[in-house]
Amino acid sequence: MIIVRTIKEMQEAKKGLSGSIGFVPTMGALHQGHLSLIQQAKKENDHLIVSIFVNPTQFLEGEDLDAYPRREEADIKICEVAGVDIVFMPAIGQMYEKDELCIGAPAIRGYILEGEKRPGHFDGMLQVVMKLLNLSGATRAYFGKKDAQQLVLIAQMVKNYFMDVQIIPCEIVRDEKGLALSSRNVYLSAEEKERALCLSRALKRASKMVMAGELAVSVIRKEMRTVLDEADKVEYVAIVDRAFNALEEIEIGNTIILVAAWVGKPRLIDNIWI
Ligand code: PAF
Numbered sequence: 001m002i003i004v005r006t007i008k009e010m011q012e013a014k015k016g017l018s019g020s021i022g023f024v025p026t027m028g029a030l031h032q033g034h035l036s037l038i039q040q041a042k043k044e045n046d047h048l049i050v051s052i053f054v055n056p057t058q059f060l061e062g063e064d065l066d067a068y069p070r071r072e073e074a075d076i077k078i079c080e081v082a083g084v085d086i087v088f089m090p091a092i093g094q095m096y097e098k099d100e101l102c103i104g105a106p107a108i109r110g111y112i113l114e115g116e117k118r119p120g121h122f123d124g125m126l127q128v129v130m131k132l133l134n135l136s137g138a139t140r141a142y143f144g145k146k147d148a149q150q151l152v153l154i155a156q157m158v159k160n161y162f163m164d165v166q167i168i169p170c171e172i173v174r175d176e177k178g179l180a181l182s183s184r185n186v187y188l189s190a191e192e193k194e195r196a197l198c199l200s201r202a203l204k205r206a207s208k209m210v211m212a213g214e215l216a217v218s219v220i221r222k223e224m225r226t227v228l229d230e231a232d233k234v235e236y237v238a239i240v241d242r243a244f245n246a247l248e249e250i251e252i253g254n255t256i257i258l259v260a261a262w263v264g265k266p267r268l269i270d271n272i273w274i
Contacts, residue, residue, distance in 0.1 A: 019046030
């Protein structure tokens with residue numbers, strides 16, 4: 001495994017690869033959720049590149065950029081054991097210059113739900129993902145369904161910009177109690193971790209209602225809100241189709257149910273694909 005820190009080194013390292021390239025972009029603090037993406041990418045490709053870069057342009061003023069967990073040494077070990085070929089860990093100065101050309105998130109899909117609560121977040125996210133996809137030369141890039149809106153917007157960017165890379169959606173990884181894994185879970189106390197389970201419980205309740213034949217979005221959302229009572233603040237409960245258009249009735253095979261809520265310090269998100 002090689003660790004690459006500059007754009008030039010990355011471009012050189014890539015030249016030595018023949019065959020398919022699997023790519024997993026991350027912001028580090030790797031956990032089992034990242035590992036499952038890395039393992040899938042390893043299985044499906046000849047070479048494997050992982051990037052670790054806490055991208056400042058996707059954090060809003062006042063968000064946790066400085067406090068975002070950083071564990072460089074542990075992350076490198078995880079990558080080594082997982083059989084990664086190249087770990088790309090650039091400094092901010094390598095990735096950005098002043099007065100950059102920027103791409104923007106789409107005006108509707110990019111500014112609802114996460115985009116409404118965190119305006120500008122998706123512009124920064126797409127900007128860095130575009131750079132990373134170009135640099136890595138990925139054949140396939142792997143993204144978790146947990147960041148569902150991110151995943152859908154990246155797939156749209158790839159389509160709209162005719163980019164030659166396959167976006168692979170990967171299942172959400174949960175702990176034994178059902179909490180979706182996230183680097184931000186480290187901020188949860190034991191008591192908050194228990195309360196945070198209300199997000200996955202609300203989603204399970206919704207899924208059970210659908211299985212029992214309830215398709216009305218308003219009824220399901222109302223029921224989910226009662227389960228989410230344990231959160232400190234619920235930001236949204238949304239039911240959309242897989243292109244993020246609002247729905248009035250669940251469409252089996254084309255629906256995502258999403259929640260965002262604060263529990264203690266972190267803001268948590270979770271979802272289920274129906
Ligand atoms: O999901 C993340 O960790 C980040 O948004 C990503 C895709 C690595 C871009 O910085």
